[in-house]
Amino acid sequence: MGTNFITAQQVSKSFGTKHVLTDIDLTLPAGTIYGLIGPSGAGKTTLVKSIMGMEKVDHGTVTVMDAVMPNRQVMAKIGYMAQSDALYETLTARENLTFFGQLMSVAPKQLKQTIAYAANLVNLTKDLDLRVSDYSGGMKRRLSLAIALIQNPNLLILDEPTVGIDPELRQQIWEELNNLKATGKSILITTHVMDEAERCDYLMLIRRGIALAQGTPAELKAKYQVDSIEQVFLKAGRLQDADHSNR
Ligand SMILES: Nc1ncnc2c1ncn2[C@@H]1O[C@H](COP(=O)(O)OP(=O)(O)OP(=O)(O)O)[C@@H](O)[C@H]1O
Numbered sequence: 001m002g003t004n005f006i007t008a009q010q011v012s013k014s015f016g017t018k019h020v021l022t023d024i025d026l027t028l029p030a031g032t033i034y035g036l037i038g039p040s041g042a043g044k045t046t047l048v049k050s051i052m053g054m055e056k057v058d059h060g061t062v063t064v065m066d067a068v069m070p071n072r073q074v075m076a077k078i079g080y081m082a083q084s085d086a087l088y089e090t091l092t093a094r095e096n097l098t099f100f101g102q103l104m105s106v107a108p109k110q111l112k113q114t115i116a117y118a119a120n121l122v123n124l125t126k127d128l129d130l131r132v133s134d135y136s137g138g139m140k141r142r143l144s145l146a147i148a149l150i151q152n153p154n155l156l157i158l159d160e161p162t163v164g165i166d167p168e169l170r171q172q173i174w175e176e177l178n179n180l181k182a183t184g185k186s187i188l189i190t191t192h193v194m195d196e197a198e199r200c201d202y203l204m205l206i207r208r209g210i211a212l213a214q215g216t217p218a219e220l221k222a223k224y225q226v227d228s229i230e231q232v233f234l235k236a237g238r239l240q241d242a243d244h245s246n247r
Pocket residue numbers: 015020038039040041042043044045046047083192
């Protein structure tokens with residue numbers, strides 16, 4: 001594989017007359033946590049789905065692990081956690097993990113081990129044999145994250161993985177994301193939580209489908225001469241508004 005897990009070039013997407021993504025470039029190298037940060041409706045999920053090959057882009061190209069997307073085989077190799085949970089409610093969490101593990105061709109011998117690892121990571125070990133219909137919203141998010149990890153993927157794409165997850169567990173999840181990164185895996189993550197943005201190696205600030213700024217958190221703070229990513233976002237947003245009204 002080349003050095004990059006994801007290369008998106010000049011990606012544009014509209015729904016009807018609404019421009020949702022405009023000329024987005026994104027490069028995700030190995031061993032990197034890349035954060036997409038932006039307000040609700042900014043286009044983060046649409047960009048993630050375009051990278052996954054689940055949305056057809058109007059313009060531009062997306063390459064994932066050397067394959068031009070959409071590509072079913074490559075899509076199956078990505079540990080993907082969607083924004084809405086796609087779980088079998090009448091099955092237990094263990095049965096869900098087993099089902100998805102088999103679907104992703106995890107060897108039966110390994111499956112038991114990876115279920116234990118993933119359940120432990122998201123703190124669901126003791127609730128594995130409960131039916132998902134009895135799970136809270138946060139538990140369902142955690143189970144979805146465990147499913148994304150079940151095949152030990154080299155590339156994880158996580159759409160708002162920590163929504164509804166308490167701060168302590170969020171901390172543990174971030175620690176594990178960093179461990180995965182240290183083994184050369186890459187993670188693309190969307191969030192609107194600013195302290196999570198600070199933990200990413202590289203960020204894209206996205207607003208109204210436009211990449212307002214890209215860089216490491218330190219680079220962005222230096223560029224906008226502020227102390228936090230939240231302030232970077234506010235300043236970049238104001239500049240975007242001023243630019244818009246000057247046209
Ligand atoms: N299938 C669709 N048909 C029409 N409009 C869509 C469709 N999917 C998304 N949109 C619109 O595209 C815009 C961007 O949506 P998207 O879900 O990508 O934003 P987001 O940044 O992920 O927001 P959130 O943080 O709330 O998930 C929104 O205005 C949304 O209404």
